[in-house]
Amino acid sequence: MSGIACSFGHYARAGTRAVPTSQRSELFGNQNVTPCNEDLVTFSENICEVLTTVCDRRSVHAYFDGGNDLDLTLWDRATELGWLGIGVSEEFGGLGLGPRGLDVLFRSLGQNVSPGPFCSTLVGAQWLSECTALDVAKQFVSAVVAGTLSLGIPVAPGGVSMKMQGGRITGESETLLIHPRTRLSILPVNNEGEAGFALVPVGAGDADLARIELWDRTNSIGRVKCRNVAPAAVIPDPRGRAVDLLRCYLALAVASDSVGGARAIADQTVAYLKLREQFGRPLASLQALKHRAADLYVAIVKAEQVLECAIDAADGDVASAGMWAALAKAAASEAYLSVADDCMQLHGGVGFTWEFDCHIYLKRALLNRQLAGDNRALRDLAAGQLTEATLAGITTAEFAA
Template identity: 35%
Template sequence: MSEMIDTEELREAIRGVLADRAGDSIEIPEEEGRGLDRALWEEMAGLGWLSLAIPEAHGGLGLGLTHLGVLYEELGRQLASVPALPTMLAAAAIAEHGDETMKARWLPRIAAGDCLAAVALPGEAGLPVLGPGNRIDGAVDHLAFAGVATLLLIPVRSAAGTALALIEPAADGVSVTPRPVVDLTRSVGHVTLSGVAVEAGALLHLDAQAWDALVNHAAMGLAVDAVGGAAALLDRTVEYLTVREQFGRPIGSFQALKHRAADWKVKIEAMTALARHAAALGEAGAEDASATASAAKAYACDTYAAFCGDAIQLHGGIGFTWEHPCHLFLKRAKLSQQLFGSSTVHKERAARFAFERQSAEGDRPAPMLEWA
C-alpha cells in the first residue's frame, strides 16, 4: 500500500487542508494555552490521517514511518495542538505487540479519532511498579497530552522486566493533574497511579529491539515536527525581511541579515534531510536506524530552538510581542528538546549505537531515556 501513495502528494494534500483551516495567520492562545484542537483532531480522523499506519486488517491504510513523518512535519508547520505522535506511537505498539483482542479494541478507535493517547517511555527516573495482583503504584511526570488522553501507555517495572501497560484515565486509582508548561501549543500532566488494577491482557512485554523501535519513532516524530516548524518560521522571517524597510530599503537587502537568513536556510535543509532519512531507515528496519533517529532528534530540535531565538531578533521589536507568533515557535521548540529524552541523552544514544557497530564485543545498548 505504501508504494501506492506518494509522500509528496500526501504532503501537498495535508498542507493544503491545514493551510485552508489556518489561513495566513496563527491564532495566539491565551496564557493557559490551547491544549487540544478537537475540531482539527476530528477533521484528521474524517480525512483518514489517523488511519495512515493502522494495519489494513483493522481498517487502516497500512503505511509506514515515512508517511507518518509527512503528517508530523506538516502538523509542526502549523503548530497543531493535537496528540498525533503519542497516539500513533500507541497504535504502533498495539499493532506490533498486542494480541487480537487488544488490536480489535483499540486500533479502530484510534483510526476513528475516538482514542487520544499519551505515551511514556523508559527513562532514568524510577518506573511505576507492577506488584502483586497486577496492581500498579507510581507516578509519571510531564506526560504530554495526559490531560486530554483517553488511553495512557505507561512503562512499569515487574519481576519479569519492563512492560508497557495500557491504562484508561477513568480507572480507579488514576489521577491526572495538569502541569504548567511554557509551550502554549501542547499540554503536559502529572499521572499518579495508586493500586491501579491492570489485566494481564493489557500489558505489552517488549524486548530491547521493540523498545528501541518506539524510541526511534518518537525521536523521528519530534525531529520532523521541528523541521516543519523551522521551515514555516523561516518563510515568515524571510517575508518580513523583504517588507520591513529601514533607511529607505528592505532590511533583507542588508548583507549581515541576508547572510544570517542564508545560514539558517542551510542548517534547516540539513536537519530536513537527516530527519526524513531517519524516517526512511526506521521504516526499513535498517541497522543504523536507532543512531540516525537519535542524531536527528538532537540536531533538529536544537537547531529549531536556536533558529527560533534568532528569528525573534530578526523580526526586531515586533518579534518580542505576545501578538506575534514567534514566541509560539520558540516555546514549542524548547519543549521538543526535552520530550522523549533530552538532546544530551540522544547524542549519547546515537554514539553508543554507532560505536556498537564498530565493536565485535559490544552488547546492545539498553534504551535510556528521560521521562516523556
C-alpha cells in the same frame, strides 16, 4: 519537566503575528515526499490545504489565548480525513504509509504549530501495532484510527518505571506527553522484576491525570496517579526492544515536527525582511541580514538530511534505525531552537510581542528539545549502538546502510 519551565521562564513571556503561510513547495521540497509514492504526494497536498484553512494563524493565536477549541476541531477533521491511520497498516483500518507517511503529517503539523494530542497518540498507536498482541492492538489502534481514543506516552522513554505487584499498579508515573482528554496512557512498569509497559485507563477513578503547567500551550504534559489500578494490558519487554522502538518513533515525530516548524518560521521571517524597510531600504537587502537568513536555511537543510536518513532506516526496518532516529531528533530540535531564536531577533522589537508568531514557534522548539530524551544522551546512545556494531564486525557503511 516542571523545573525546565523555570529555566526558560524568560522565553515564555515573549511573543509574535503571522506572515502568510508558506506554500507546500516551500515546506516539503525534495526531502519530504518520495516522488514515486503518489499516495504521499496527494496526502501531503491535502494536509497542507486543510491546515492552511483550519489551523491558520488567527486560530492558533486565539487558541493560545483560550478563545477556541482548535485542538478538538483539528482532531475531528483529522479523523474525518483519515490522518489518524496514516502510519498503521490496513489491518487496523489505517493507510499503511508507515514512518514516511507519519513524517509528512508531522512536518505539516509542525509548520502550522498545530495543537492536539497527535504526537503522543500516533506515536503510541504505531508502537502498539508492532509491540502488542494482535487482539490488544486491534482493540486500541482501531479506536485511535476511529478518533475515539487518544494516548499518553512518556516524554522520554527509558525513564523511571512504576512498580506493579499482583497485577496492580500504585504510585505516580513519570512525566507524560498527554492531552487533558486522553483516556489511555502507556506507562513503563517493573512487573515483579520484569521490565515492560502497561496500558492504563485514565480518568476512571483509580487513575487520575495531574496536569503540569507548560509554556507551550499547543501541547500538554502531566503525570498519572494510580491507586491499585489493574491495567488493560501488559507488554513485557525483557530485552528492551519495546522501549527502543517507542523512543525511535517519538524521536522521529519530534524531528519531523521540528524541521517543519523551523522552515515555516524561517520562511515567515524572510518574507517579513522583504517587506520591512529601514532607512528607505528593505531589510532583506542588507548583506549582514542576508547572511543570517542564509544560515537559517543551512541549519534546516542539514537537519532535514539527517532526518531523511532516519526515515529511510525506519521505513526499511534496518538495524540502524534507532541510531538515525536519535541523531535526527538531536539535530532537528537544536536547529529548530536556533532558528526560532534567531527569527525572533530578525523581526526586531515586534518579534518579542504576543501578536506575532515567533514566540509560539520558539516555545514549541523549547519543548521539542526536551522530548524523546536529552540530546546529549541520544547522541551517546547512537554512539553506543555504532560501537556495538563495530565490535560485532559490522562496518560503518554496512550499519548505516
